[in-house]
Amino acid sequence: MSIIHYPTLHETSGLPSLAFTSSPRTRESWYEIDLGAIRHNYRQLRAHLPDTVKIFACLKRNGYGCGAGPVAHALAAEGADGFAVASLPDAIAIRETGVDHPILLYPGPLPASAQAVESLELTVTVSSLDELEHWRAALSTTRIFVKVDLGFFRAGATPQEIGRILSAAYAYNDVELQGLYAHLSELPTSSSSAAEEQFARMQRVLAQAESAGTRPPLVMMSSTEGVLRYPLMDLDAVDPGALFIGLPETDHPARPIALRPALKAISTPLVAVKRIDASLGPIPDIPAFRPGMTIGILGMGWGDGLPRKVSSQAAGLVRGQRARLLPPAHLEHLRIDLTDVPDARFGDQVLLLGQQGNEIITLEEVAAQWSTDVVGLYAQLRDHIPRVYS
Template identity: 45%
Template sequence: MNNSPLQNPSLLCETTWREIDLSAIGSNFRAIRGAIGPNTKIFACLKQDAYGCGAGKVASILCAAGVDAFGVVSIADALAVRKAAPRKPILMYPGIGPSAVGLVRDLDLTISISGEEDLASWLSIGAPLKVFVKVDLGFWRAGVAPSNLRRLMDVCTSHSNVTVDGLYAHLSELGDAGSSTLTQVARLTPHLAGLKAEGRLPATVMVSSSESLLNHPEFDMDAVDPGALLFGLTRSRTGRRILPIRPALSAIKARIVALKTGHDSMGAPPDLPGYHPDMRLAVLGIGWGHGIPRRLGSSASVLVRERRAPIVPPIHLEHLRIDVTDIPEAALGDEAVLLGSSGADRITLPELAEAWNTDETGVSCGLRESLRRIDAAPIETEPRRRGIT
C-alpha cells in the first residue's frame, strides 16, 4: 500500500501524522560507507523501531544499500528485521533472556553476553549459542568489566555449544562526567592484544557508534554500529569527519479540528501563558497521546498558512491549542506544521527539540505508534554536514 498523501487519498482523513523521508536513510548509509571504507562492516542499529522510522522498511532499504548486519534490542524489532532481511546477521543488544531461546533459534539471532551470570543463565538451557561479548569501558551500563573480560572469554570458549563471533563496547555518553573516548578504548587495547597473541581474538571487534564514528576514525576497527547517524539525529556539531546527512523524520503535522473566538460567556481567560480576551483559538488533533510532551518551552509554535501560531497550554491526550488570532484566514481542516515547512518558513528538528526540552533523538524516538507514519518525498534542501575539516 502506498503511504504517500498524494497517491493515497485516505490519508487526507487523518488528523495527525508524521512523514518519514526514507531516501534520507539510504543516503546517510552511503555517506557512512564512503567515510569508513569497504573493510569495516556496518551493523545498522535499528533499536526503538529504527528510531521511530519503522524497522522493517528501514531494514529493506539498508539491505538494498549493502549493510552487513543489524543490531536491535527488542524481539519485535528482530522479527521485523528478519522478515525484511532473511539472511543478514542480527545482533541482539542486552535486553532478552533465555526465555526467548525459541525465537533466538528460529530467527537465527546473535545474543550479547555481559558477564558470567548472564552466560550461566543461557548455558542452563543447553542450546547452541552465537554470542558477542559486551565490555563496559566506562559507560556504567551493560557489559563485563575489562578486568573480567579474559575470564569470561575463557568460560565461553570452554563450552562447545557457544560460538563467540564478536566482542564489542558502547562508549560513554556521560560527557564530562565520564571518561574520555581515548581513555575508554585504552582500557580495552591490552586485552585485545593478549587475545590476539593467543589466537583467541573474535573475528569482529566493534566500539564505534554514531558519535565516535564521527570523531574517532582510528577506532573503526572491524565494524561500527551507527544508529542515530543513520537517521540524521546525531548530536555532534564538530568532528574529524564530514558527512552529508539529513533527518529521516521530515515532518509532523496535524489538522485544525475546532475553531472559536473567546467570549465573556465562557468566563475569563485561563490564568495561563498565552491566553487573552477575544483570542481566536484553534484546536489541533494531536496531543501527548501521540508523543507530544505535556510541558513545552515558551517558544513552541506551529506553522499555519505559512505563519507562526503559538501553542498555548495545557497539552491534552489527543488535542493541543494554538493561538490563531493573527491568522484570521485559518479554517477547519487546515494543516498545522509542528515540524517541517509551510511556505518560506520552516520549523527544523533542532528547533523543535529545543521547544520540547529534549534532543533530536528524543523527538524521533518519543513519538508514539498512534502517530501514523507516512512516506514523504525527499526534501530538496542542502544536507547538514556533521563534522569539520
C-alpha cells in the first residue's frame, strides 16, 4: 500500500484549495483502493471498443468515493481521453494531480463559478438557451457540451429544442461547441425497448443536426450499462463511471468484460479494549450484551459513513477472526465483541471489509449490512477518511 501525494493547485497556481490531504498517520482509519483493478477495468473496456471511440471517464462523487484525483491520474496514464464530473471539487482534485485532459462538468456548477471554470479550463454543460446566455455572460470563451434529454426527465434539452441551441451555439464566436451528450433513463419504468426508443430519438436529433450543419464533433450517450449492453450506441465517445470501480450495472452484458472491485478494504483500529465486570452496573438490555464479555471500541461510527442501525450479521475481522459488531452505533465509535478473540489488543486494525488471514468480508456482504447495494456502498464512503492506494 502507498499514500500518494500530489502538489495542489493552490501550491502551484495560486488557486484557493477546496480540499486537504490526509493519511493513516493522522487518522488510523482508512479505505484501501486498488488502482491496479481500476487500470485493469479500463483496459478491459478499451479492448472491447473500436479504436475511434473515445473514453470520457465519469468520476462523479469523488470518483465514486475512490478519490477523483488519483483515479483520474491512473486512467490518464492508461490512455483515457477525458473526464466528466458533477462538482468543482472533483475537477480541482483531478487538476491537482497534473492531469490536463479535457474535463466535462455535468449539470451542477453555476456561472458564479466562472473564474474557477476558466482557470481549470473546464467544459460546461448547457441544456437551454437561457443557460447558454448566462455562461456567455460569465466566461470569456464558453466551452460547452449540449445535453439532450431523451426520456430521462432530468437535465437536458428536449429533442424538439436541441436544434435551436446548437444553431445558437454555432452562431457565437465566443462559444466553443465541443460535443453533444445524453444519458439513458434510469427511471423504474425503463426497459430495453425504452433504451431503443431513446437511441432512435438521438438518431433523429443527429440527422437533423447533420442536415442543418450543426452536428458537434463529439457525440456520446453510453454510461456503464449502455456501453456494456448496447454496442450500437458507442457513437463518438462513451462516459462510463461505475465500470471503472468494478460494477457492470447490468446482468445482461453484450460485452463480456471481466471487472475487478476497486474498494479493497475498510480498516479501523481498536481504540479501547476491556472486559465487562460487575462494577459497571447492570448489563444493558441490548442484543448480544452479556456478563463477562470482552468488548472493543472501533475508531469509526455513523459519522464516518457506517449505518446507524447495526445489522445482527455485521462483523469485523480481528487477528484473522470474525467478531460481531454490537449496536448501537455512535457518531465516531462502534463496539465489537472480542470475547472469542482473546489476543486482541489496543491498536489492532479491524477490517470491516476485506481479507485477513483466511477470513474475508465481501463488498456484497457489507452492502447488505448497510441496507444498500454495492454502488450505494461506494457512495457512502466519506471524503474525510484517508485512502491508501495499492
